[in-house]
Amino acid sequence: MTMEKSFDAADAEARIAAGWEAANAFAAGANARRAETFTVMIPPPNVTGSLHIGHALNNTLQDILVRWHRMRGFDTLWQPGQDHAGIATQMVVERRMAERGEPGRREIGREAFTAKIWDWKRESGDTIINQLKRLGASADWSRNAFTMSGAPGAPAGEEGNFHDAVIRVFVDLYNKGIIYRGKRLVNWDPHFETAISDLEVENREVPGHMWHFKYPLAGGATYEYVERDEDGRVTLRETRNYISIATTRPETMLGDGAVAVHPSDARYAPIVGQMVEIPVGPKEHRRLIPIITDEYPDPDFGSGAVKITGAHDFNDYGVAMRNGIPLYALLDTKGAMRADGLSYADSAAIASRAAAGEDVGDVTAVNLVPDELRGLDRFEARKRVIDAITAEGLAVTYLHREIEPETGAEHLERRPVIDAKPIMQPFGDRSGVVIEPMLTDQWFVDTKRIVEPALEAVRSGRTEILPEQHRRVYFNWLENIEPWTISRQLWWGHQIPVWYDAEGNQYCAPTEAEAQAMAPGKTLTRDPDVLDTWFSSGLWPIGTLGWPEKTPELERYFPTDVLVTGFDIIFFWVARMMMMQLEVVGDVPFRTVYVHGLVRDEKGAKMSKSKGNVIDPLTLVDAYGADALRFTLTSMAAMGRDPKLGPKHVEVNRNFVTKIWNATRFAEMNGVRGGGARPQPSHTVNRWIIGETARILMATDEALASYRFNDAATGLYAFVWGKVCDWYVEFAKPLFDGEHADETRATMGWVLDQCFAMLHPIMPFVTEELWALTADRDRMLVHGDWPELDADLIDADADRQMNWVIALIEGVRSARAQMGVPAGAKLDLVVTEADPAARAALADNGPLIERLARVNAPADGTAGKGMISVSVQGASFALPIGDVIDVAAETARLRKAEGKTRKDAEGLQKRLSNPKFVENAEAEVIDETREKLAALEDDIARLQAALAQLAAM
CATH class of the missing domain: 3.90.740.10 (Valyl/Leucyl/Isoleucyl-tRNA synthetase, editing domain)
Known part of the structure; x- marks a missing residue:
């Protein structure tokens, strides 16, 4: 099949996603070739939610880990699902009822109102799931869970036992005295007339008196x-x-x-x-x-x-x-x-x-x-x-x-x-009204009785929290923990399984019949409150795997391996899952917690609707493709730092997608096909690129194993764009005609296959498309084998020689650009000094050097007037440029550039010398300022060296 001139992301993404789904490619255990399991639990988005940029980052990172392990043959489960989002869902449905002119919930009663919520969920509740599929998330969608599955009144299609798990845990903790009813101060939303959690309170600075x-x-x-x-x-x-x-x-x-x-x-x-x-x-x-x-x-x-x-x-x-x-x-x-x-x-x-x-x-x-x-x-x-x-x-x-x-x-x-x-004033994030601290009767978890195992698990390393700084947040909250308010005055949610008689005595049981059996002859009334959604989502790891039943999934996939989450719910969700799972099943819910940063706008400001700087990830997907967005977010996901995102960043990485496509298309036009075994080439260029492929694979594996997603992305970018699409493609062109043509085609096809595989976890769509177009395959890339290469493939002689050639070409190109030499001018390359290894490299690669550096054949000589020098390991060269540039004009241009660069550097130096800046600025801002200063100082050094060369001409 002949490749199109460009990659049509909109067409390909929908078609490829449909193919994955039809093949059930993401099912638990798909492509498993080894005994080890790898399990990730999705932080369940609200059923009312739509994909925002934080979701895009969070799910991209999870997907990278899952695809990487699936390709390596692990028995992989990425468990998806949604949270029933009590207050948000109730608000959405009540608003819809009002817009339709229907009676309010109090008029129709609880049972009819919850039925309307289930109707809404059936119609609109999968919005964010479909949006995650557009992003390329490879969760096992056939297992999509819901925190209200199996609840009384749930319609067909919402079967499950999550409700039973929640109720069973409540009853068990109640009987142990860990759950109790008491009067305490809580955040109260006067609009919804319910207690809310701290996470649902938005503190705003407002004019006050x-x-x-x-x-x-x-x-x-x-x-x-x-x-x-x-x-x-x-x-x-x-x-x-x-x-x-x-x-x-x-x-x-x-x-x-x-x-x-x-x-x-x-x-x-x-x-x-x-x-x-x-x-x-x-x-x-x-x-x-x-x-x-x-x-x-x-x-x-x-x-x-x-x-x-x-x-x-x-x-x-x-x-x-x-x-x-x-x-x-x-x-x-x-x-x-x-x-x-x-x-x-x-x-x-x-x-x-x-x-x-x-x-x-x-x-x-x-x-x-x-x-x-x-x-x-x-x-x-x-x-x-x-x-x-x-x-x-x-x-x-x-x-x-x-x-x-x-x-x-x-x-x-x-x-x-x-x-x-x-003044700072608390507002309900859903209602927008001022929150009141209010003394009310609520249900509480006596967290001090279940907190110690959660502390010990992280102290001992049974669960690791990355980056290290977030351990302090975890410990600080748990070591100073207060009783957890778990009741909400809503109708949508898991209703408290407690009944009262006329004297106010409590009867806690999974069902009304069991409660009635505890109070024979008495009329019982059920507590009208529901459980906080954080209580039910606190059971997410075991609840989605079928607990309290001893299911095969629970036996195989629990404890889970990695939780990828945002810093803002370390205590609301992460810590509570730790406490709940350790109390209920006696084990940690996950072995590693990776905490990513907050996606900010390109100026570093927090995104908010009021500022008008919110970025819709689907708008970026429409404009640049899912792969470009995913790669951008991954390349910015430095551990402990907040990504700063703007459309221009995604556009740059759309160009990366185009670069890969064009390089593959060039290969196709030169008879290159993939799918072959690793070749055993003799030419230096081909031996070199195989070694470079092994090197980047080892670096990528090490980066992903350490959750250094940005290092994996930037390393692959440098390799695929720089080493493969630029250098190797250029080096291979003359080899397509001659004795090394067949091995070069085989090598290029094999190298591109490895590129597709290594990039697939980050950029699944374009790589799946290229995988299918470049060979007759027996399976999709999503189930392809992850490369297994080691350092033995690095040919020291080829590595040394080709990197020497690249250094020389780059040195000549840099000198030409800095001195303003016209692009079309072909210069002499005077060899003023060269050791035997350098001369061998010149002899073996002379035509490559001449074509790519735009120089004449190297010739021995001495440096003289009107020449500038270029040095590489073991050799020095001179480029005669006196006759092709205006030395005075170039000197003036470089001095002007040096002056501006120096002024910029002095401004940054002054900022770093200001104690107030160093004391008050965020560590990330200080580090970025130092990095900018270091880059400017390097520029100044290069400009000074160029001016010195011009002065000597």
């Missing part, structure tokens, strides 16, 4: 307030009857339980233990709270005193727990001020008794929201609280001076102190 208020001392008491400077000198001394605090959320003052100061803060030592009045609420019920000490307040920030509202701030919660401060909830599930519970008068009375040290028991029903604020939106309540405190004269004020422009009259006015400044 800090209000300063006075809390009067009880009974009109006063104290001497003294401020001192760093040297102990008094800078302010006054009598005060209040302590001031600053807050960004004045509405939460209604639930204050104390005011805290640092134990070392001498300003407030006289009043620690006294009571202060909360400056808001009906005066007849104005509450008193104590002044306490705690390590949390910063004496150097603001007034040094902080209000403690334990039910509405995570830091305050910690202070309250340490000091026995009651927790008073102010908001309802929608983020409005509570309208339930006891009357304000009764609530205030109970809170006052608690503040006085009396044990008042559970304060859940206590509602400290004044009647006039009950039911109000939280932000409207904030305005009213501020206005009420200010009107009462309890806002901290400053003296504002204003001069009338016309009359010059001076006006003095007391104004409230309000600091306008940016």
Whole structure:
């Protein structure tokens, strides 16, 4: 079959992907020729998701490892699947129902609503799977898993036992006392009315305000307030009857339980233990709270005193727990001020008794929201609280001076102190509303009871985390772990398998029938909450392999070999999988965790929709082909670094695809075919390229085994483009006519076969196409043999001679370019010095050197006026250029270039000499700056050498 002039990626990718799928080429065990297994678990994308650039990087790296092992004959499984994405999926389906004018979920009920989700999943849930196939991901799609498979109400086609696995683990951990129900502070999304994880909280910098208020001392008491400077000198001394605090959320003052100061803060030592009045609420019920000490307040920030509202701030919660401060909830599930519970008068009375040290028991029903604020939106309540405190004269004020422009009259006015400044505020990443810390009853995992094996596994090396820096993240989180909130107030998900009787007793069982058997004669009600998706995905490695059944897949493919993931879910998912698998089946889920970087834009900025710099990987695939995108991402995947991606980078690697295609087409036009055994050539050029092929294979194997994906890609790029498509093709041209023609055709066909094989894991489409076009094969390249070559194939004599020839040609080309010699000018090559090896290389390869360096036949002579020198190992040459260039013009051009390069280098040197830059810049930025400086310094040295040669002419 004659090759087309160019590779049509759009046509070929779809056709090749269909061929792989028809042949079931990615099935577990396909192409297995050895006993060893290799298993990778895909980090399951959300069922609502679409392919983004992070997915593209993550799945490309997984695919490289999988294809590499499959070609080497491993029994390989790449397990795909999707997460049911509770909150995201519920949002998508509710939005669709609203757009269609259908009744809401509360109107139709839970069962009908979940049925609608299953309908949506059947219609739209495979979007990201199809997009991953476009990328070339070679997962075993026949085993595609889903974290809700087998759940009650699941339709035909969604069979499986993942649900059973999740429920069984919950029941087991509940019976061990590891899972329990309790009241704690959680991130609460008022839009979805559910607790959410930290990963679902997006902290944004927004314009904010800090209000300063006075809390009067009880009974009109006063104290001497003294401020001192760093040297102990008094800078302010006054009598005060209040302590001031600053807050960004004045509405939460209604639930204050104390005011805290640092134990070392001498300003407030006289009043620690006294009571202060909360400056808001009906005066007849104005509450008193104590002044306490705690390590949390910063004496150097603001007034040094902080209000403690334990039910509405995570830091305050910690202070309250340490000091026995009651927790008073102010908001309802929608983020409005509570309208339930006891009357304000009764609530205030109970809170006052608690503040006085009396044990008042559970304060859940206590509602400290004044009647006039009950039911109000939280932000409207904030305005009213501020206005009420200010009107009462309890806002901290400053003296504002204003001069009338016309009359010059001076006006003095007391104004409230309000600091306008940016603040970090938490938003729900799905809802877009401000998240509230909220005290609610939730289900928790007592992680301290299952954390130690996960720590030990990494400490001992049973599981290795790469790069090393991410071990610290893992250890830091697990060593300081808090209880894990696993319940969500949603309808889509694994419903908590706990039932309650009328007295509130709990019955935990896999099914309602089993729970009822535990409570004969009682009416039971099931807990309405569902499990956090991180709980179910925490069982991903064993759940996808059929656990709790002892399936052949579980026996063969677990523990898995490698998890490829992003840094942002080390603790949300990686650590939890470690804890869960070790607790449930007593083994690590994976032996290696490879953590890749975050794909940034070409300027190094994080991609975000608000910045408008998000790159759609499928747009790049449409423009340049999947192979070009995959190769680009791989070449940038340096361990511990964030790739910086722009369309121009992918375009460059589309050119690489074209280069391979053109070289293969040239070979075809010269009668070259692949599929043959490794030849035993006699010509130096052919022996040299076989040795170079063995060298790059060993380097590629070593790089992939070490997860240095970028080294594998850049090494193959240099070999295939530079050594094969450029040098070898050029060296082979004259050999196609003559006594070495047959061995050259055989060698070129064999070398190209090795190129296709080595590039296949990174660039599967173009290599599969070329594999099929260049020989009659009995199998596709996806099931081809990975090359097995070693250092014995490196011919030292051929290697030395051809690399000498290349060095000479490159030296001449570089000198010509730097001196501005016209491309068409053919120069004399004067041999001023040469050892026997150099003369032998000249004699054997003279025509090659003459043609590729554009020089006349080498001739002995001496260097003279108007010549420049070129040196290689064992030889020196002179090039007469005085008659073909304008020496004065070239000198001026090179001096100008040197001046600009030096100026650029000085700028980088100044930046690196700035302590603030070195202290504050990211390590990657500093390293890149040093690399740029080193490159500029090399350029300066080359320019100076060229100027010296011109000066001597």
